[in-house]
Amino acid sequence: MKLKNADLNQIIIKRTITVKPDSSLLEAREVLLRHNLKRLVVIDTKNKPVGILTEKDIAKTIYALGDKPIKSVKVSGFMSKNLITVKKTDTIYDCAKKMKKNHISSIIVLGKNGVLEGLVTKTDLASIFLTHAVSPLKISKIMTRNVITAMPGDSLLYVESLLIHNRIARIVVQRNRIPVGIITFRDFVPAKLPHWIAESADPKEVQQYKMKGMADFNVNQMSHLLHFKAVDIMSSNPITVDADEDVGVAVLLMIRNNISGIPVVKKSKLVGIITKSDIVKAIAEA
Structure with missing residues (x-):
């Protein structure tokens, strides 16, 4: 995928939301939710990056807490410390290649003196x-054809294991090869309101469930979620795109709907x- 302009400076996010290493897991989660972000850069007192954490890191940390109180967990204990960076003078191609090689969703840009x-x-x-983009490109040319899926009746434990063991960010929920839902790590941070509560509880109960969040979560309290099904937290009626459409159509849908992946269909059947990540790969291999 050739680009007309590969200057990295045109896409650097200048106002990067950050946290400190001694921030708590709950504080980091609050910042993520407040700013509707998927990742935070961890900086030291000299504004130098020392780590990065994602909503996926938070989900995994909660999953493995055991009897440890969640309030005691600091960002420094679960942030990713192996930072992949580029320089401000590098190109978009350089950036895409590093992201593809290291299987990462973001990359830190350093200025002078590592700031x-x-x-x-x-x-x-x-x-x-x-x-x-210099020329059009069909979705079928770059899409991932091997799709990890689940059924609406599969347990959340099974869905979460698929996400973690396959190192993927989303599961397509399908019935008879037709996409009926999507589940991402964000659906576990915190878990969405199960449909049975939304349908049967009064407004006060619904609000209490939402407000409770994860403040006192531990594995024992989280275990009740494992009895629920994929249908309880999935986003229903997922946006889909046809395999013969242009990649630009998929990008617009992702941006407008704040999503990172779209099931690809042909005659309503899931084909990819x-x-x-597929777009980053296409840029990296240009």
Whole structure:
């Protein structure tokens, strides 16, 4: 995927939301939710990056807490410390290649003396396709054909194990090869309101469930979720795209709906999935 302009400076996110290493897991989660983010850069007192954490890191940490109180968990204890970075003078191609090679969703941009300059995400690279792609490209050319799926009646334990063991960010829920839902790690942070509560509880009970959040979660309290099914937390009626459409159509749908992957169909049947990772890969291999 050739670009008209590969200057990295045009897509660097200047105002990067950060946290400190001694912030708690709950504080980090609150920042993620408040700013509707999927990742945070962890910086030291000199504004130098020392780690990065994602909503996936939070989900995995809660999953493995055991009897440890969630309030005692600090960001420094579960952040990713093996930072992949680029320089401000590098190109978009350099950025895409590093993201593809290291299987990461964002990359830290460093300025002089290793100070945080900004952040580049897969969304930024996908957006570049809309304005800088030299020629059209069909979704079928770059989509992932091997799709990990679940059924509406599968347990949440099984769905979560698919996400973790396959190192993927989303599961397509299908029935008779027709996509009927999507489940991502965000649906576990915190878990969405199960449909049985939404349908039967009064408004006060619904609000109490939402407000409770994860403040006193531990594995024992979380275990009740394992009795629920995929249908309880999935986003129903997922957006889909046809395999013969242009990649630009998929990018627009992702940006407008704040999603990172879309099931690809042919005559309503699931044939693949296109994600921002597929677009990054196409740029990296240009």
